Amino acid sequence: MKKISIAIIAVLAVLIISAGVTVLISINSSENSLNQGLDIYYLDMEDRTLKSEKYNVVGKSEGEIIESTFNTMKAKPKNEKFVSAVPENISILDSKIENGILELNLSKEYLQMTKSDEMFCRGAVIKTMTGFSFVESVEILVDGQSLKTTGGMPIGPVSGDDIIISGSIEAEPVTSVKLITLYFSNSDSTGLVQEERKVEVNRNQPLEKYVMEELIKGPQTKGSLATVPSETKVRNIMTQDGICYVDLSSDFVSKHSGGKEKELLTIYSIVNSLTALDDVSKVQFLIEGEKQEEFKGNVEFSQPFEPKEIVIQ
Secondary structure: OHHHHHHHHHHHHHHHHHHHHHHHHHHHHOOOOEEEEEEEEEEEOOOOEEEEEEEEEEEOOHHHHHHHHHHHHHOOOOOOOEEOOOOOOOOEEEEEEEOOEEEEEEOHHHHHOOHHHHHHHHHHHHHHHOOOOOOOEEEEEEOOEEOEOOOOOEOOOEEHHHOOOOOOOOOOOOEEEEEEEEEEEOOOOOEEEEEEEEEEEEOOOOHHHHHHHHHHHOOOOOOOEOOOOOOOOEEEEEEEOOEEEEEEOOHHHHOOOOOHHHHHHHHHHHHHHHOOOOOOOEEEEEEOOEOOOEEOOOEEOOOOEOOOOOEOO
16 A cells, blocks of 8 residues: 555656746747737728737837737737827826826827827727736826826726717717815814815716715725715716715614714705716715605705705804
């Protein structure tokens, strides 16, 4: 039995060594390079859409493979109907990848494109680069400056799913950065203080939802106090005829400490924050889908609230 055990161990050792040799040969044969099949996007001039061709891209590092791919995008496609969406005179100044976000700093020639060409170029770059397993989204900078929307806000990181590649490709990505105004309690709970915050939003989601979610997260300014229980969930939110209907979970009431002063601070921190948006003039609260007569027994709660400055003596 002992001899059999030794024999088995010897066989296992040989297998392990063999497996190790196989791995080493695989690594050395590719000279430690990254090798990946990739869809590279070009512009189909017939129907003005982005279409892809399969390429095998190689590089010894993530940065090198990004550079190689970008250069391939500028070269003539294999399909004669396609043209490069990236002008030859644009180059990568530098790039970095952190937490799945590729920050691509391009040369100032990028700004010389027409708006239409820029849209296709941006879409092609983002769709192509997010094809890598190590890239989830792409943020384009030009000469070190963040690429901005037509409204002047930084576009920020954009995923491949956010890019529309049809002939009606849009100037603005699905996601963008918005500046919102939030109201929290001051340090001694006698009034509300304002805090501005930049948030990445998806335009297919109501901006009101992001305002509520940021209020629930609490303030970032030192000395300000949260007004909404952190356990609160936004069940639904919509604005109609200037009234924002906010449907919150029961935690909004049950987890609140109560007291008329704190109740007023909570209600108007939400009301004042939401009515800071252009389309909202009043706020109607719902709890678990239903109107409530009062909030914690001190404030009448069934009618819409208008913005109000709160000063507690």
